[in-house]
Amino acid sequence: MEKNTRSIKIIDELCDGHMTCMRVCPTQAIRVKQKKAILLEDRCIDCGECVRVCPTSAIVALTSSFKDFSKFKYTVALPSPALYSQFGKNATPASILHALTKIGFDYSYDVACASEAVSIAIQEYLDRCSSPRPLISAFCPAIVRLVQIRYPNLLDNIIPIESPMEIAAREVKNIKMKELGLKASEIGVIYITPCPAKMLSIKNPLRKKHSFIDGAIAIADIYNTLLQALSQANGTGTREDVRGLGLGWPIVGGQVGSLKAEDCLAVGGLTDVIRIFEDIENDKMKDIQYIEVHSCPTACVGGSLSVENPYIARGRVLRMVSTYGSEPCQDREKIRALYQKNFFSLPGKIAPHPVEPLDKDIAVAIEKMQEKQDTYDKLPKIDCGVCGSPTCMSFAEDVVIGRSSFDDCIFVSMKRFEQLSSTLLETVLKHSQKLEGNVESEKL
């Protein structure tokens, strides 16, 4: 069962009802009522677009903070490879990993190497399994959530391979348990995340009960301290640099670039992802083997909790790939053997979470659908949003299910006002004529 789930939250006291969030939400999950934004949780996919645009910072990602980790005897920072792209030229992955141990973590562990292993596992899966094509990457939690809500038909297309961050977390926990003689529960593995969606997959992992990760800290929240630690270390690290094609994972095309398979696509941004999913549903993508999908247009380097300009960050990733990418960090044969032992596989099904239908009884739902269409036909169809719903169509739906009142549409109430005032005027005129008539007759 899914627990209380969303990893973003609207802070009422800070919200001024700007509607910016409502307009950018790709799944129409926000309404504004009485000058306050409201999140429709069953529609939210935690993409973080609203966090990015809120002018009063009233929408926050529910990530962790350092004090949440005091319960652990030992903490490990597990940075998203997107973190490697957030600093200047001199900051190498090794120096960043080193700096993380200077700002409060006992240890830090690279994920890019696990990404390379997962790339090999994906290739194996593509070569060996005949499940429905195209396969959809499972590593952007916002996208998986989108499929659960809007495209439950495509859940079987999501590749059942464990994510690099989980693989890395499992690995480092095992290493540290052996090395330090600690229990798994005593080691806190903390993901350094570029987006709120990753928090979602930590709280509610797919196809399994628990994540190996114990919390997530936003890149933006540790950026300044990390920057200072980096400058004090003069850009030098104490360990060997991170290698391999896994470094390319946080940009659009990074996953596909590390695969051998042809007929793969890499898509960033929800508008384009939705178009691709519609095409898959229409049976139009059968020749495509694998689709790498990201909810952010520039993938993880452009996540809403990252700091650097996403295009500059992308450039840095490309440079890193050309510097460190050619030399693999994984032994392909070893990974293949692990794949055979189901080291990467995620058995079980992903549960669909379709948005509630208009009614559970289909006859009533159909009636309401007609009502929605009739309501829509009376609206101006310009999607102004003043009513507090993002589009006229969503407003029509809100009216039908009782979330909004028809008068909330400013055009509807203006028309009413016009009618009312002309009736009023007519009545006043009629009475005054009558009055005048009476006066006239009295004079006679």
Add this chain to the structure above:
Amino acid sequence: MHNAFTHTYKIQGGNIYNAGKASTEIKAILKQLGIDTTIIRRVAIAAYEAEMNVVMYARGAVLTFEVTPIIIKIIVDDEGPGIPNIDLAMREGYSTATPEMREMGFGAGMGLPNIKKNADNFKIDSVVGKGTKLLIEVYIN
């Protein structure tokens, strides 16, 4: 009397830019009605193929979409060249698509047979020089 939801869509021939819009909307409506996803998938494929046929070959069409608790019905009535030999057009792999259309991934000769495959009931009438009318029905239970 059944409850019914009806809506009509105008499809413009040759307007590749808006191609697939009607079937996308139909799909969204069916999802909001809570209809089984495998049924939605079948309707989506049939509606999309029918819509694309209009965009590719006809001047324009009216698509009428009706849903009741029992049945989903789509009628596509187009103004266009018509189909001279329906039996031939219903064969898998038969296509009159131009090389340009094939470049775009259409014209594999799967359109009409694919519609039929996904429909519980399918009818096609065509008059050469006037147009083609398709009836697609999918049962909900």
